[in-house]
Amino acid sequence: MEPVRVSSEALLRLVQALFEHEGLSPEDAATIARVQVEADLRGMHSHGTRAVPTYLERVRRGIINPRPAIRVTDLGIAALVDGDAGPGQVVAVRAMEECIARARRYRIGLALARRSNHFGAAGFYAGMAVAHDLIGIVTTNGNLVLAPWGGLTPTVGNNPLAIGVPAGVEPPLLLDIATSVVAGGKIDLLAAEGGRLPPGWWLDARGQPARDVAEALAGLGIPLGAPAAGHKGFGLALALEALAGVLSGARYGRQHTVEVESGPVPWDEGHFFLAIDPALAMPLGTFKARMDQLIREVRASQPIPGGAPIHAPGELALQRREQALREGILLPGSVYRALCACARERGLDGLDPRIERDNSPPA
């Protein structure tokens, strides 16, 4: 589907208006908009406003509570956050704020959230820590995507791991990876766009390589390390499930389901947030200069002739972000249409595209 260029401001306004229409406070609606549009700005359309229609539907179904009373239990160095089934973005931003406040006071901070929902891209929250000159480590559990290596039963999410590390003059290191080879949102985006499934992206329901998007939608993620060492990616997802699900007190493992909409209400997703102040070990300026050097070493690597372009984690996304702020976000056509349909359905103004029928491919 042809991508459509829209301004990030218009996208933010529309997403906020949609959630306000569903009964969220302006502040909470703005938080969701900020988190999801940030992913689109970075070219991560699988984790951006693509999810907004799904979230809106979840509010209507009672999976997401539009007016949560979030409760924080203060344990000094750690905070336990009860999300009251609120939007994952709202719960997670609050939890990361609690985590950051503790890291600033105690040099390390931990926040565990339960009774939450899908929170968008984990990297957003690691980035919040980085903006405070802290190292941020974030994970979450979610719907079931991965079977144990050698197995067929979906047992844990392809739980993401985000690690953000501040740098000096170089862009910060911002890793945000699913524990499957490809994030699930990319399959959903392919399905909506009518694209072809690249080889090596997903498994079918029998644990064999999926040949098309339909097989993938009914199948399983491929854990990192497969085929020689698929136990590594599954094992990492399982360990992250222990941190985000078991430790947080949320539902975990097969207490969740493959499809959120067929699962328990409230969904009760768990998140894990850790922040470490690098200034505990050395002057902050020294740490940042050391990170700058590491990032430059990545960039200075001799390239493989004809190989993939070399970037430090988060660097390409930052370049895309700057371009999108200047020129507008090149939104996948399916996302644009779905958002406009949500707006029409609610009698709201849709998105006014900056440039119709832009033929350049999505970033």
Add this chain to the structure above:
Amino acid sequence: MEPVRVSSEALLRLVQALFEHEGLSPEDAATIARVQVEADLRGMHSHGTRAVPTYLERVRRGIINPRPAIRVTDLGIAALVDGDAGPGQVVAVRAMEECIARARRYRIGLALARRSNHFGAAGFYAGMAVAHDLIGIVTTNGNLVLAPWGGLTPTVGNNPLAIGVPAGVEPPLLLDIATSVVAGGKIDLLAAEGGRLPPGWWLDARGQPARDVAEALAGLGIPLGAPAAGHKGFGLALALEALAGVLSGARYGRQHTVEVESGPVPWDEGHFFLAIDPALAMPLGTFKARMDQLIREVRASQPIPGGAPIHAPGELALQRREQALREGILLPGSVYRALCACARERGLDGLDPRIERDNSPPA
């Protein structure tokens, strides 16, 4: 090469004697023996006593200081450990003890070690936290194994990530993975044993799949997620380099070299140890029962017909350990011979095999 069955007690005694002969204190020699033999007990021969001859040689070359004066700077919740170029195992055990003591007092503990050496298997130290009913998270940097995805210049180690989580009646979850598809020690073991390189294990020096062990020894590791998403495994290794190398104050990135022996003296490797008390979030018994359930769900997965056997991370290693304690360790023949040669060279008694010419394959 035919494996040889030896008792773990005899192996412990020999390794301790070898390091005492090189001038280490009996306590420090016993620590190295304990860490390395533990890996052999678990069937991880790539990370076991295979490395002992290399470590002995590093003591002789001045890379490893046999009599380190380890210094600990106490920052309350965190400890900064200066290893004085001592054996990695000795520095890491001390650092993890400091980390555990802090987690017991503050519910979270961090220890950062610098001026250290190769510490064996990261999982050993995560297991120390688990033995104290704590969650342990451990990583290290090391010699350069991974190039940026799309590149040819070795820039960081295939830095391991170990996560240990206590359970109740089930074996604890103990993840210990390199960020490459296969750990480097497995290539070295293949070389010593004269085995064939399985496909998908390693790259050659041009970034193409290595066809044999010789090409692999001169080549690069394959990051987790390759070929569709090799940037994920490299990015994870880079983030772990930031934690273990940049944050610890150790040498990092290309300050290290591909081969330790050709690198700076002292080598100055960095480690990262984090421990979290799960009892901060709920009664310990509740947490353990929740972990038991997650582990049982992994085991209960429907298997793929003809697929790999299903295990929770650490479960198979624990079964091997129990068998090896009963029946002796089935040591790769190359490891057995190299240890006996080290003993002969020093006028020490070698290993007395329990069963000569055992034909069963190594676990």
